Amino acid sequence: MSLLKLFGRKTFPKGIHPVEYKEQTSARPTRRLPFAPQIIVPLSQNIGKPPIAIVRKGQHVERGEVIAVADGALSVPLHAPVTGTVKDIELMPTPSGSKKDCIIIDTQPSSSQIPIQGEARDIEAMSRDELIQAVKDTGMVGLGGASFPTHFKMTVPAGKQVHTVIVNGCECEPFMTTDHRVMLENVKNLILGIRIAMKCVDASRAMIGVEDNKPDVLAAIKPHLPEDGSITIEAVETKYPQGAEKMLVYSLLGLEIPAGGLPADIGLAVFNVATLAEIGRLLPHGQGLIERVVTITGDDLEKPGNYLVPIGTPLRYILHYAGFNGQQAELILGGPMMGSAAASLDTPVTKGTGAVLVLDQRATKNDDILPCIKCGKCLQACPINLNPCELGQLAAKRRYDVMEEQYHLNDCFECGCCSYVCPSNIPLVQYFRIAKVLNRERRLNNG
Amino acid sequence: MAEKSPKIDIRTSPYIRRAPTVTEIMRHVVYALLPVCAYSIYQFGISALASMITTTLACVATEHFFCRMADKRSTVGDWSAVITGLLLALTLPPGFPLWMGAVGGFVSIALGKALFGGLGFNVFNPALVGRAFVQAAFPVAITTWTPAFAVNRFSEFIPSTLAVPFMTPAPTAEWTLKTAVDGFTGATPLALMKFQGVMTDAQDLFLGTVAGSAGEPSSLLIVLCGLYLAYKKMLDWRITAAVIFGTAISAEFFYLLDPAKYPSPAFMVFSGGLMFAAVFMTTDMVSSPVTPWGIFIVGVLVGFLTVVIRLFGALTEAVMYAILFGNAATPIIESFTQPRIFGARKGKD
Numbered sequence: 149m150s151l152l153k154l155f156g157r158k159t160f161p162k163g164i165h166p167v168e169y170k171e172q173t174s175a176r177p178t179r180r181l182p183f184a185p186q187i188i189v190p191l192s193q194n195i196g197k198p199p200i201a202i203v204r205k206g207q208h209v210e211r212g213e214v215i216a217v218a219d220g221a222l223s224v225p226l227h228a229p230v231t232g233t234v235k236d237i238e239l240m241p242t243p244s245g246s247k248k249d250c251i252i253i254d255t256q257p258s259s260s261q262i263p264i265q266g267e268a269r270d271i272e273a274m275s276r277d278e279l280i281q282a283v284k285d286t287g288m289v290g291l292g293g294a295s296f297p298t299h300f301k302m303t304v305p306a307g308k309q310v311h312t313v314i315v316n317g318c319e320c321e322p323f324m325t326t327d328h329r330v331m332l333e334n335v336k337n338l339i340l341g342i343r344i345a346m347k348c349v350d351a352s353r354a355m356i357g358v359e360d361n362k363p364d365v366l367a368a369i370k371p372h373l374p375e376d377g378s379i380t381i382e383a384v385e386t387k388y389p390q391g392a393e394k395m396l397v398y399s400l401l402g403l404e405i406p407a408g409g410l411p412a413d414i415g416l417a418v419f420n421v422a423t424l425a426e427i428g429r430l431l432p433h434g435q436g437l438i439e440r441v442v443t444i445t446g447d448d449l450e451k452p453g454n455y456l457v458p459i460g461t462p463l464r465y466i467l468h469y470a471g472f473n474g475q476q477a478e479l480i481l482g483g484p485m486m487g488s489a490a491a492s493l494d495t496p497v498t499k500g501t502g503a504v505l506v507l508d509q510r511a512t513k514n515d516d517i518l519p520c521i522k523c524g525k526c527l528q529a530c531p532i533n534l535n536p537c538e539l540g541q542l543a544a545k546r547r548y549d550v551m552e553e554q555y556h557l558n559d560c561f562e563c564g565c566c567s568y569v570c571p572s573n574i575p576l577v578q579y580f581r582i583a584k585v586l587n588r589e590r591r592l593n594n595g
Numbered sequence: 596m597a598e599k600s601p602k603i604d605i606r607t608s609p610y611i612r613r614a615p616t617v618t619e620i621m622r623h624v625v626y627a628l629l630p631v632c633a634y635s636i637y638q639f640g641i642s643a644l645a646s647m648i649t650t651t652l653a654c655v656a657t658e659h660f661f662c663r664m665a666d667k668r669s670t671v672g673d674w675s676a677v678i679t680g681l682l683l684a685l686t687l688p689p690g691f692p693l694w695m696g697a698v699g700g701f702v703s704i705a706l707g708k709a710l711f712g713g714l715g716f717n718v719f720n721p722a723l724v725g726r727a728f729v730q731a732a733f734p735v736a737i738t739t740w741t742p743a744f745a746v747n748r749f750s751e752f753i754p755s756t757l758a759v760p761f762m763t764p765a766p767t768a769e770w771t772l773k774t775a776v777d778g779f780t781g782a783t784p785l786a787l788m789k790f791q792g793v794m795t796d797a798q799d800l801f802l803g804t805v806a807g808s809a810g811e812p813s814s815l816l817i818v819l820c821g822l823y824l825a826y827k828k829m830l831d832w833r834i835t836a837a838v839i840f841g842t843a844i845s846a847e848f849f850y851l852l853d854p855a856k857y858p859s860p861a862f863m864v865f866s867g868g869l870m871f872a873a874v875f876m877t878t879d880m881v882s883s884p885v886t887p888w889g890i891f892i893v894g895v896l897v898g899f900l901t902v903v904i905r906l907f908g909a910l911t912e913a914v915m916y917a918i919l920f921g922n923a924a925t926p927i928i929e930s931f932t933q934p935r936i937f938g939a940r941k942g943k944d
Contacts, residue, residue, distance in 0.1 A: 166611060322611065394937060407938040467601070476602040484610040491605050507610055518617050518673070519715030524831065524885035525614070532937035537885050538929075556936045564609035571617045572715075578607050 157360075159385035160395045163531045164565045166322050166388055166485070168361065172452050173445045174325040178333055181442075181455040183261060184465035187230050188496040189215070189251045190242045193459075194295035196222030201251055207234045208256075212263035212438055215251055224287045224297050226251070227436030229458035231259040241492040243481045243501060250496070253460070266434020271344060279348050286430045287437045287499075292316060292327075292391070292420030293482055295500035298427065301417065302348035308412040313345050313354040314400065317421040318384065318391035320359060321483025324503045326441040327421050329454045331358070331365045334425040335372045341424030342379055344431060349417045356381040356421070357396045388485060389563040393418045395531055407532075407559050422502075442466075442497055446506030448474030457497050464493035466504055480505040485564045518572035526566035526576060532559055536566035536576045543579035548586050557583060617714075620829045620880075621674035627820040627830075628681045628875065634816050639689035639741070640748025642756040649693045650725075651680030653700025661709035675714050679703050682722035682875060686808050686868065686915070687729070690741045690753030690767055694760040695733050699725040719922045720879045723915050730915070740783055741767055784866045785905065814870040821874035830878050833887070837894020838873040839864055844895075845902035863902060872897075872914040882922040888932035889925070896928075897921040 192198035199216035209215055209228040216226040232255040240250040269282060284299035304310050315338075319327040331338065342354045358365050360383040373379050384390055384399040394405045396418070403414050411418050426437060442457040450471025457466070463479055480487040481501045497504070526536035534556055542551045551557040557580060566576040615623075636644045658676040662669040670676075683699055703725030711717040730737050741753050758764035824830035846863035864870065877883060877897055884893050897917045904913030 166613065398937075404938040407936050409938065464600075472601065474601055476604065478604040478606060478610060480608075480610055482608075484608070486608050487610070488608065489603075489605045489610075491603065493600055493603070505610075509610070510604075514616075519713065521617055521620075521715045521880045522883070522885050523620070523880040524890075527885050527887075527934065533934040534936065535886065535933055538933075555933070559936050559938075562608075567609050568612045569614045570612075571614050571620055573612075573616070575607075577609070581607070 157385050158399045160398045162529055163387045164529050164568055169323045170325050173443050173454055174328050176453040178329050178441050178454045178456055181457045183230050183255045184461045185255055187253045187460035188240050188462055189460040190498055191216055191249045193498040194289040194297055196297055199223050199225055201237055203234045205234055205236050210264050211261050212435055222297055222300055224284055227287055227438050229438045229460050230255045231261055232256045241495045243488055243495055243498055269432055269434055282431055288427055289499050290420055291422040293500055293502055298423055304349050305412055309415055310349040310351050310412055310417045311415045313351045314416055314418040315342055315354055315356040315421055316391055316396055316418055317356055317358040318396055320388045320391040321485055323445050323505050324443050324483045326443045326454055326502050328362055330422045330425050330441055332368050335369055337428035338425040339372055341428030344427055345419055345424055354379045355400055357384050357400050359384055359386040359390055361386040389531060443503040444470045447508040448472055460496045462494050462496050463490055474508050477506045477508045514573060517574055520572055525569040529565040529569045534560055540574055540576045540579060543583055548583040551583050552587050618673050623827055623829050624678050625674055627824045630820055631816055634813055638743040642753040643689040645693055646691055646696050647684040649696045650684040650700040651677055653697040654680035654704050657701045657704035679721045683725050686726050688740055690755045692736055692755055692758035692764045695729055695736055699729040702728040715881055717881055719919055720876055720882045723919055726915050736764055739767055808868055814865045817870045817874050833890050834878050834883055834894050835873045837891045838877050838898045841895030841898020842869060842901055845899040869914050876918050884925045884929050886929050886932040886934055889929045892928050893921045893925055
């Protein structure tokens, strides 16, 4: 137990306190974004094998219909986000940076866009395996950004036992308010989703962790919690990266997930709130994931806010609808600390896209990199106790092997705190990402 | 959508950062040094002022010169050379000949910093490299102390200040007799302790009414300036605390052995520039450790060595060598004090 805990505020050591910039969107109720004239659905939207397309060029698809089927255990199906006609399946830019196969659907202009209903399910009557299969059928992946297939996370590894489900409602990234809105607007679905997750992993209790900058969420959820105390909600300190799995678990329970291990190693399963709320909404009706809440925010926007966006909506349409009137900007998919920059306006929103952030930082951008003065700020920021200072100097010398073998490079989850605090403007986490890729390539080359 | 597409900038995350830059940090260190300088000038008069100006100019000019030689953009603007100059001046006797101060400034930057590759690459605190050099080169001048609060300190220089290069500085003994307030012996509290067995009262040390280097006399002011920097998060107070802790326990050990022979911990902590060194010298970011245990070990080591050198060495002003030794030991101490990774299993890293 750290000293901080003695003062009663649930938190973890280190980390940073960036400016939140959430006020632009957090108070606005979620609205529906209209259907773009053309929808681009990448086949590969998550970790694991991409699904196999089962539609062909020129085919009519109904909104909610399965258009690609899962290919293996780590794969999930895709559902059509709009009613329309398949224009083609071709390579298009995706949020991951590279061009990938995408199903392009021309939206049918006059369609009512009512999603087709699947077969209704009685959750109480279903076995654990049936439930996990039903989760897989929704095409659900982690909506918090990591995009790990949810059914796979709900499958407890052999030999492990899970006693507690941790529900991650921290949303520690600046600018983002999607989870905030979901927790306010979708409480019943969230509670149902938590019950489904508890049943899947055979846990007896669940804890919702919410950053203490969202007191309205605590007030909204508390009346809906079951009386037997199996689901509880706790406020944790507002601090980045509180929403990282390891940090949240430590804040709530004082436990450390082993380095290189899984939450299941210490009897836990961690899910994002939006993921569970969406499961609670879709699963009873046998529907698939076709839209998600996205925070559209940043500079030069007339209508920032949280929108229910069909999967596959291109950025061009989103910027147009939100009234972007700037000339130049960075388009960030996800939060400003860990999101990725889109290189093309044709890039679509995918299942893992929690925010579209438009930043024009030309005025303050500073590309001057000064030498490391060994101030140690990065060591005081790194939530997992790495030595980014030493790692950065090793990266500059291209000693990527030493970084991995002696300085725990692979434990870095790229939260970006080190780069954020560096007074010399050294792109530390950027170096570490490159180092990891080069190490992986080297291993592949060496067989 | 017929409208013109906006231009897209591409970078990798994080896209936001908010941290004081190196230049801002260095500038605030200069701010924190200014009250110490001002008090020093108040104590020692225009000689101290002239000494500060000389060493600072020498450092800045040397930095600029080496950047030009290396075809690099001049790094004078990052304020680090100014800090080195001020730190150097504050560790010298107030009446130190100006030309020797200029030599010290040049050596600080040339041997202490430029030789290693400039800011961020130096192993030792540059100001102390310069100080060590002048200590070896000008042993008499660097141990010639003049009294604080001399009556005419604002109207005339201490005679040695204006010494012609390579000539023996004018003796100060007569000037000291003429100007000293009362009974000034020309010895620092440490020299009094070491050679005459006389203890100076800790309160005099704390408030700065004794002889010594330009920057060492008032511990109180130094602590206040350090607190400002620590509040701004531009000074690692852990190092300062570790040095003071190391000094105090080492002194306490000897004091318990023989209180008649060895000075008290309070005397050790507040005398001879230890406080100045603990606040401004050991906390030099570049030459100090970054790992939590490394900070503690090096800090305590510096404190311990200071006490040992003071008590058993031939020199009185021991902090400088203690810090240089601590700087030298920093890389190896860091190598075995790497932090424990979050979630690391016991017996396996």
